[in-house]
Amino acid sequence: MECVVQGIIETQHVEALEVLLQGLSGVPKERVRVHELCLKSGPSLGVVPSEVRLLCDLAQSTPSWTIRHVGGSMRGAGAEQISVLVRAIVESKASNNVLRYFYGIGYKLDHELLKIGFAFRFHRGAQITVTVTSVNKLPKLHATEEAVPITPAIQLVEITAPAAADNYNDVVSAVTAFCEYLAPLLHLSKPGNSTGIVPTAGTAAASLMSSGGGKTL
Amino acid sequence: MPPVKWLMHWHPNPGATLNSQILAEASGCAESLGGSKDGRWKTSIIFYRAMARDGASAGAGGAPPQQPPDVPRELLGVALHERPGLYFSILRSHRLVLQADAAFPQVMEKLQSYKARVTLNFEGFQYQLGDFCLRIGKCVPNNSETLRGIMMEVEYYPLSSIEKSRAVMEDFFDIWQETLAKKSLPGHFIHVESNFSEYGLSDHYSFQHTAVQYATCLQQLMAAVTVRG
Numbered sequence: 541m542e543c544v545v546q547g548i549i550e551t552q553h554v555e556a557l558e559v560l561l562q563g564l565s566g567v568p569k570e571r572v573r574v575h576e577l578c579l580k581s582g583p584s585l586g587v588v589p590s591e592v593r594l595l596c597d598l599a600q601s602t603p604s605w606t607i608r609h610v611g612g613s614m615r616g617a618g619a620e621q622i623s624v625l626v627r628a629i630v631e632s633k634a635s636n637n638v639l640r641y642f643y644g645i646g647y648k649l650d651h652e653l654l655k656i657g658f659a660f661r662f663h664r665g666a667q668i669t670v671t672v673t674s675v676n677k678l679p680k681l682h683a684t685e686e687a688v689p690i691t692p693a694i695q696l697v698e699i700t701a702p703a704a705a706d707n708y709n710d711v712v713s714a715v716t717a718f719c720e721y722l723a724p725l726l727h728l729s730k731p732g733n734s735t736g737i738v739p740t741a742g743t744a745a746a747s748l749m750s751s752g753g754g755k756t757l
Numbered sequence: 758m759p760p761v762k763w764l765m766h767w768h769p770n771p772g773a774t775l776n777s778q779i780l781a782e783a784s785g786c787a788e789s790l791g792g793s794k795d796g797r798w799k800t801s802i803i804f805y806r807a808m809a810r811d812g813a814s815a816g817a818g819g820a821p822p823q824q825p826p827d828v829p830r831e832l833l834g835v836a837l838h839e840r841p842g843l844y845f846s847i848l849r850s851h852r853l854v855l856q857a858d859a860a861f862p863q864v865m866e867k868l869q870s871y872k873a874r875v876t877l878n879f880e881g882f883q884y885q886l887g888d889f890c891l892r893i894g895k896c897v898p899n900n901s902e903t904l905r906g907i908m909m910e911v912e913y914y915p916l917s918s919i920e921k922s923r924a925v926m927e928d929f930f931d932i933w934q935e936t937l938a939k940k941s942l943p944g945h946f947i948h949v950e951s952n953f954s955e956y957g958l959s960d961h962y963s964f965q966h967t968a969v970q971y972a973t974c975l976q977q978l979m980a981a982v983t984v985r986g
């Protein structure tokens with residue numbers, strides 16, 4: 541399982557966000573360059589239609605592949621009340637023939653994206669990963685070198701934390717608490733419940749950039 | 758890098774059947790060659806079947822489930838004893854061996870496009886014999902004792918190159934055959950020859966090579982054997 545929230549931030553404020561995250565996390569940022577391929581099952585395959593994502597990490601010298609299945613999210617009154625999405629996730633590392641494998645078993649490429657940016661991974665009540673990326677489309681099949689941002693002025697911020705059935709409440713609390721630190725710069729909410737940019741983010745960003753980070757807002 | 762490994766399977770003489778006596782004799786030979794027993798091993802092969810989208814025809818009212826068109830009839834999963842954290846999946850039709858980790862079967866379960874139908878276990882004892890390790894095993898369906906085959910793994914620790922190790926493995930195999938021949942058993946072991954290059958595998962031995970050998974071994978076992986438990 542994982543807990544996840546998302547938000548958007550204007551590209552011009554990403555540097556300030558990086559300063560803030562650096563100060564809050566105390567860890568070095570990691571480069572993110574992930575080629576994400578979304579595959580869907582062919583029309584007659586499977587009890588139900590299915591979707592799987594293949595993630596190719598291009599940030600390392602040798603690309604590495606991960607298979608990712610996103611399952612259903614928690615539902616019900618309890619889930620409605622929390623501001624963090626809790627969903628089932630299964631991931632597996634895979635050898636670099638994984639795309640041919642899924643084509644071979646009847647899956648087809650639905651769309652692909654290239655996410656470029658950075659991430660901070662740290663522990664603050666839970667193992668938290670904050671990823672800030674520009675989401676890019678590929679004009680030609682698999683042409684990652686020719687990727688073009690879908691929304692040049694806006695970047696995606698995603699906060700995820702792994703969770704289990706017996707601890708997700710604690711993880712939700714940790715993520716919610718962390719989100720409050722970022723509130724001056726961005727609104728974070730469940731994926732699909734977009735809350736737009738923070739109108740006063742510019743002021744907060746200016747403050748961060750002038751103080752060089754490390755100070756609370 | 759794992760050391761080179763050969764798989765052999767028991768090929769019964771025409772009209773002969775399999776029985777556990779053969780297994781006992783083979784184990785006895787390993788010990789007579791100086792092998793010291795040092796534990797059990799188990800590798801599993803899981804057969805997956807493609808599931809059709811039309812639920813009504815999938816087994817309802819006794820009708821056989823339909824095979825969706827344009828997809829392989831079957832997929833194999835391989836869980837090797839030496840690497841419980843890894844999982845392999847073989848698409849024979851495409852000569853493809855995927856290496857994934859132990860969470861992969863959960864991905865397949867969630868996707869519901871292929872379902873695990875039958876699991877065959879290859880299990881038995883292992884023997885250390887100088888630079889060699891012998892694993893002699895029976896092939897049985899999961900939760901059953903019905904003997905479907907007898908096979909063995911021969912691993913040679915010093916080398917990882919398939920070509921460079923060929924001569925020493927052939928010599929070992931000759932010694933093994935001679936020793937076993939004295940027991941006058943109704944059959945003999947055959948080396949499972951796999952076409953690694955078809956699967957895009959190199960001369961440098963890997964776990965993927967082992968997974969491919971198991972898939973080939975299984976094909977040969979199924980073709981060769983009449984079974985009595």
